Amino acid sequence: MTEEKKKPFFTRGRLNVGLAVVATLFVILANSAVWFTRNIFDTKRFVDISTSAVLSQDSREAIAGSITDKLLGDRPVLRAIAGSKSTKLIAGLLDTDISRTVFTKTTTTLQIAVTSKNPKDIAFDLSGIKQQVKLVAELVARISTSDQGTETLNVDKIPDKLVLLDASKLPNIYTTGLVLMWLGPIFLLSALAMILIPLYKLRNERKVLIRTLRQQSAILSLGSVVALSVGPLMRPPVLANVTDENMRIVVSNVYDAFITKFNTQTLVIAAVALTVLIASYLIPLIVSAVRQTRKTISS
16 A cells, blocks of 8 residues: 655745745835835935924924923913913914924934934924023913013023933934845845746746735735834834823824835835735736637637
């Protein structure tokens, strides 16, 4: 009695699926490398993204609220009367050209600090607008208390910098970005090889070729969905490092602005993969229908 020949574990189909999984991982890493290069290490794009996030309405109100807390912190009665109005007016002040210039310079310095070998605390420089903030707060205090000239506030209570994140609690962005920048092209070329070589070898086996293409597209689509979940998963740990409630809003907006860029890139990859997957089902049907129509016409 002859023994049945065992089927090898590493069949061609399983090998191609394994290559598709690794290729998907490499595509996601290459996508991360592009994101780092374009949005973190490119000073202009970094400044544009972060400045827009910081100067959004809720970010300005959060910064203004933090300033008001420090300016009127030891005067609870005045804070209760004038705090809300002061916050709104200071938020408006932060939307002026002077403030925009200050924040643009700050984010430029911030980008250099974050991407250096020895990162510094992520903070916004308020020294250039302290006097204007003080005048606004004093005006609100005088109007709110019906006091026409005696209400003065100590500008020294406004910090020169509002710290968002402690550098010691941040990952080494410089090292991570540098590694991804160097390995990104390698990841991309390797992924293309793992996808295209199996398809090339199957060029004479139409049915197997289509099945393999579907598997690759499905795996890449699923991998893109997993990549899209990274941003929301990392958000709570990042925000947990921010103790100030107002600053947590600002960090959240900046974080979301950068993650949106990553998600947009990832959605493009998912869209391409889904398009190929759908096409792999539709094109054979269309070809079959065309052939059947031709046969009907010729007969």
